[in-house]
Amino acid sequence: MSTAPASPAPSASPRPVPMSSWGRRTRTSHMVTRPAFLDDATAQVATPGTAPVAPLLARGLGRSYGDVCLNTDGRLLITDRLDRIQWLDVEAGVVRAEAGISLDRLLRVIVPRGLFLPVTPGTKFVTLGGAVANDVHGKNHETAGTFGSHVLRLGLVRSTGEALTLSRDENAALFAATIGGLGLTGFIAWVELRLVPIRSALLETETLAVRDLDDFFRIAEASAEWPFTVAWVDCFAPARELGRGLFMRSRWAETGGLSAHRAARGPALPELPGVVLNSLTLRAFNALYRRRPHALGRRTQHYDPAFYPLDALSGWNRLYGRRGFYQHQSAVPAAVAPDTVRRLLETTAAQRQGSFLAVLKRLGGVSSPGVLSFPIEGATLALDFPDRGERTRRLMLALAEQATAAGGRLYPAKDAVMSPEMFRAGFPRWREVEAWRDPAFGSDFWRRVTGDAA
Numbered sequence: 001m002s003t004a005p006a007s008p009a010p011s012a013s014p015r016p017v018p019m020s021s022w023g024r025r026t027r028t029s030h031m032v033t034r035p036a037f038l039d040d041a042t043a044q045v046a047t048p049g050t051a052p053v054a055p056l057l058a059r060g061l062g063r064s065y066g067d068v069c070l071n072t073d074g075r076l077l078i079t080d081r082l083d084r085i086q087w088l089d090v091e092a093g094v095v096r097a098e099a100g101i102s103l104d105r106l107l108r109v110i111v112p113r114g115l116f117l118p119v120t121p122g123t124k125f126v127t128l129g130g131a132v133a134n135d136v137h138g139k140n141h142e143t144a145g146t147f148g149s150h151v152l153r154l155g156l157v158r159s160t161g162e163a164l165t166l167s168r169d170e171n172a173a174l175f176a177a178t179i180g181g182l183g184l185t186g187f188i189a190w191v192e193l194r195l196v197p198i199r200s201a202l203l204e205t206e207t208l209a210v211r212d213l214d215d216f217f218r219i220a221e222a223s224a225e226w227p228f229t230v231a232w233v234d235c236f237a238p239a240r241e242l243g244r245g246l247f248m249r250s251r252w253a254e255t256g257g258l259s260a261h262r263a264a265r266g267p268a269l270p271e272l273p274g275v276v277l278n279s280l281t282l283r284a285f286n287a288l289y290r291r292r293p294h295a296l297g298r299r300t301q302h303y304d305p306a307f308y309p310l311d312a313l314s315g316w317n318r319l320y321g322r323r324g325f326y327q328h329q330s331a332v333p334a335a336v337a338p339d340t341v342r343r344l345l346e347t348t349a350a351q352r353q354g355s356f357l358a359v360l361k362r363l364g365g366v367s368s369p370g371v372l373s374f375p376i377e378g379a380t381l382a383l384d385f386p387d388r389g390e391r392t393r394r395l396m397l398a399l400a401e402q403a404t405a406a407g408g409r410l411y412p413a414k415d416a417v418m419s420p421e422m423f424r425a426g427f428p429r430w431r432e433v434e435a436w437r438d439p440a441f442g443s444d445f446w447r448r449v450t451g452d453a454a
Contacts, residue, residue, distance in 0.1 A: 014075055022317050023065040024324030025387055025416065028072040028444075036081045038098060038189055044077060045187040046161040047440065055442030056159070058187050060100060060127030064134065065327045066416040067444035068182050074442060077187065079129060085109060086190060094152065096192040099129030104264075111260035115195040116303070118150040124261075124308050129188040134413040135180030135370040139228040139250075139307070142364030146373055148179035149366060155189040159440035163189070168369060177436035180370030182412060184446060186438045202256035203228070203306045206249050206298045213243030213342055220362045223249045228306075233358040234290055235348055235383070236283045242345050243360070246295065250306055261304035268315030271322060285356050310357075320386045326396050329382040329411040330403035331363055337379035340406040344381055344399055351395045355383040371432045374411045382414070393417065412445060423449035 014031035031054060035041040047053065057071035060079050082100030089095075090113050097106065103117060104124040110116065121136040130136075135148040144150075153167040156178060164186075166175035178185045206226070210216050216231055223229050226249035233245040289295075310316050317325065332340040341360065348355065358381070365377040383399070385392050396417045400410055409426025410418045424430065434450065 017076075019059075019062070019070065019076060020324075021065055021067060021069050022063050023326065023416065024317055024320070024322075025326070026067075026070075026324075028070060030071060030074065030076040032076045032078060034078040034081060038082055041077060041079070041082060041187060042157050042163065042189065044075075045157045045159060045440075047159055048161045053440070056440050057443050058129065058183050060130035061102060061125050063123055063126050063130070065325075065414045066412070067448065068134070068412050068415075068446075070444040071442060072444055079127060082189075083127075088113075090115065093195045093197060094192065095195060096153075096190060097128055098190050099127060099132070099154075099188040101128050102126065103128070103131065104261075108260045108263070110195060111198075111201055111303075112258050114197055114199065114258055116198045118194060118196045119144050119147045120307055121147075122308065123311055124304075125311060128191045128193070129183070132179060132188060132191055133181060133183040135368055135373045136413070137363070137375050139230045139361065141366070141375055142229070142362060143227050143366070145364070145366030146180075146368040146370065146375060148368050148370045148373060150194045151179060151191060151369075152194055153192040154178065155191075156185065157187040157189050159186070159438050173432075174436050176369050176371050177433045178370075179368065180372040180374070181433050181436070182372065182443065182445065184433065184437045184441045184443065186441065198252050198258070200253040200256035201258050201260065201303055202253040202300050203250040203303055204253050204298065205301045205306055207296050208247045208249075209296055210243065210245045210247050212237075212241050213338060213345075216243055216245075216247065216360060217338055217362075219247045223247075226251050229361065231360045232289070233345070233360050233381075234286045235345065235355050235358050236279075236286050239346075239349075242342060242349075244290075245358075245360075246290065250301070253300055256300065259302075261302070264311065264314065269313055269318050271318040273321060279352050282356050289356075320384075323387040323389075325387055326385045326392055326416055327382060327414045328385070328396055328399045328403075329380060329414040330399070330408045331374060331376045331380045331411070332378050332403055332406050332408035333376060334378040336406045337362075340403065340408065341379055341381050343402050344383075347398055347402065348383060348395070351391075353385050353388070353392060353395055355385055357384040358382070371429045372412070372427055374409065374413075376409065378408070380411075382411075412449075415445070418449055420449050420451050 017032040020027040055074040079100035082098040085097045228250040231247045237244040363375045
């Protein structure tokens with residue numbers, strides 16, 4: 001069984017289906033179709049001259065945590081069957097594929113040919129179109145920037161019936177609005193992406209103990225020869241050791257073969273009772289994870305567990321129970337990053353709602369072509385919390401307010417609490433996307449953060 005979330009059965013005409021995001025906090029009705037061919041999808045998108053209909057949104061594998069992939073009471077076009085590679089130039093290192101192809105499937109084609117994605121998020125179960133729409137970033141942001149930085153061209157279908165090719169030179173303003181544009185400028189039909197050459201599917205990795213936040217920033221500064229870096233943070237550390245954890249850094253090995261990962265198999269994790277993840281169990285997990293045998297030191301590792309550790313747990317979002325979970329992910333400027341991250345962790349500790357998936361990473365200054373791209377030069381902190389009702393929502397709002405007050409922003413792909421004021425402060429160019437938004441497209445997120453201002 002694939003670890004990708006189940007999609008609705010194929011259908012030619014819209015039918016009501018309850019859908020949720022990866023965070024599983026809400027489940028609302030959508031009119032869903034799942035076309036098998038680009039022509040079918042284009043016909044559903046292009047409705048020139050027709051009477052107004054419910055807003056439309058394209059959705060891939062639904063790995064967004066919040067509501068950017070939801071369009072309650074509207075139309076939802078599921079793209080996962082639009083997964084064909086149109087051409088691959090191995091020598092030039094360029095691929096063009098339908099936007100519904102998963103990174104999982106694409107990697108199994110390109111890795112044996114000595115190629116890899118220039119940027120990858122923490123799961124391979126996202127679609128090519130979803131990676132563009134959210135302009136995802138990875139462990140190598142300091143040197144490679146975002147996913148959109150490596151998109152050469154893309155095909156966009158508008159509700160007017162126009163089928164446009166976008167690039168930095170052709171329809172450039174619409175290209176910039178579509179990279180990170182949350183799927184609102186039209187239907188992304190195909191993507192042309194520049195890949196990177198690799199000599200091995202293995203990575204040289206090193207894991208170091210982090211004593212506190214100052215130690216994290218010191219190690220990060222000294223890791224310039226390691227393009228992939230990320231840290232896990234123990235949210236239950238005492239105040240004098242705030243920010244302690246593990247720092248993982250890696251780089252491609254020169255030898256070791258070009259074997260791609262295997263297709264995932266196995267049953268999904270069961271849904272756990274909400275009481276299982278409490279302060280006692282989370283504290284115990286963090287202690288075991290930090291002190292597990294052979295955690296520290298150097299080793300050679302396949303890219304699959306190195307880049308995608310959670311993909312080994314099919315349906316890991318079910319661990320949070322029926323009520324689902326929130327994730328706070330913010331990016332804050334470099335000048336205030338140490339102090340702001342410290343305040344965020346202190347606020348979390350004071351509420352005794354520690355996260356066992358706490359990730360801290362430095363972000364570089366490579367600019368993205370996307371208007372709404374999330375990363376800024378500085379640092380990003382991601383924290384997961386089981387939904388405990390109003391108590392958790394208050395914590396999420398407190399964290400969001402602190403990050404925004406520091407000149408930072410929240411990640412739309414993960415957000416569930418951002419106010420219109422926070423959105424406008426974090427993304428001052430948002431009206432450029434609104435100007436290019438296809439009037440037939442919408443999402444729960446966009447309606448929430450723009451409201452009447454749109």
